[in-house]
């Protein structure tokens with residue numbers, strides 16, 4: 147049967163989705179291929195159809211042990227012989243399943259990456275493996291947002307398989323750098339990538355508002371709608387759930403500290419709309435396929451734009467208009483910094499995490515179309531979306547060239563060796579001891595912005611960083627540097643504008659003057 151016939155007879159679909167056929171044809175021509183498609187784009191069929199066409203076994207490597215059984219059950223229901231081997235099984239069961247695969251009774255064998263690393267490798271090596279599908283392939287790259295050490299060893303092991311299988315790597319989130327990394331590690335030259343744009347999602351950034359009030363107002367306005375609220379810690383999930391319950395929102399929660407049974411129950415309550423609002427940590431969502439999620443709100447900034455796009459992308463799977471809202475507070479960025487610093491990562495890896503977090507700060511501060519900003523990050527181009535909070539921002543642009551020059555020249559005069567807090571202090575004319583120790587009160591830029599608060603100056607610096615005039619360089623304490631774009635502003639060859647709320651005048655004219 148042809149791929150098209152199998153699509154119809156085994157899966158019941160008339161047409162391939164974008165990219166599927168190309169990936170399948172690459173595999174059938176023994177070309178290794180990387181497939182990048184958004185969540186829900188239909189990645190599985192890209193290896194399931196070839197698995198049916200090739201003789202021998204297709205090995206599927208997936209980190210999601212919890213989902214393996216469901217995936218295998220679904221295949222078995224359509225009459226495709228598949229099974230899985232992971233740590234939830236007994237020794238004898240594992241051996242039986244390997245035996246079945248060896249005898250050609252199984253077409254797809256799902257394993258966790260650890261399986262290749264253990265003593266089981268020789269069992270795998272004895273199988274007639276013709277195709278290997280590496281799911282969630284971004285886990286292989288240290289530049290990805292979900293790097294897993296167990297994926298690193300894959301590279302060596304896959305190349306050692308005596309049957310020399312074709313490899314397909316699949317992921318929903320890969321920046322150009324991550325994609326290159328995956329291809330290099332797995333020896334892949336082909337790439338199939340389909341659009342990342344979600345034209346029914348409206349992205350919004352809400353800055354420096356009280357989150358609890360915002361959430362309560364939002365849920366009142368959108369009552370009865372289904373949505374996910376992501377919080378950063380288990381404690382915060384519990385607190386928010388309590389708060390919403392007291393305000394009569396039909397809410398449930400999910401985090402890693404709940405028992406398996408509680409998690410299952412709460413997840414079901416959400417899926418079947420008994421509790422349409424889910425408050426959760428980022429432990430929730432992988433593999434969840436709920437189509438009518440109308441909003442995803444992040445109550446705290448996630449660690450990377452990849453993670454953000456993946457989580458936000460759980461809204462609007464049914465194609466109807468939906469919202470992805472980030473409640474951005476600079477204090478949350480500091481908390482994230484703290485998490486990174488406390489982690490037992492090596493310096494290089496911490497550095498990468500800081501860079502990814504910095505991208506979220508830029509996202510929150512950019513005036514560019516938010517959808518476009520995300521697409522650029524993933525190496526794609528596209529028109530402005532016309533739906534996001536930046537596209538809909540009707541505030542007038544103000545010329546801030548002079549203030550920008552003040553900030554940039556201050557950064558220069560401090561020899562590009564300090565972070566935004568200190569730069570803001572110098573500009574505001576702070577009497578802080580450290581400023582005196584460093585003799586910064588002698589700088590010509592000391593106090594030249596003293597009419598503005600330190601907070602306003604820090605916000606301006608964040609804006610200038612997001613807009614590319616400044617660069618925050620380095621790990622936990624990034625140092626500000628002036629970019630070539632910034633240098634053009636200092637030379638007077640470029641102007642800078644910013645949309646800002648017009649400040650209310652302090653006193654209104656007194657009536658009797660009229």
Ligand code: ADP
Pocket residue numbers: 159160161162163166183184185186187188189190191
């Ligand atoms: P991904 O792994 O990319 O998130 P899946 O492989 O789970 O996505 O597919 C998502 C959904 O789309 C599944 O329900 C799948 O059956 C369906 N699907 C896949 N390919 C097609 C197609 N060609 N036509 C219609 N539906 C499809």
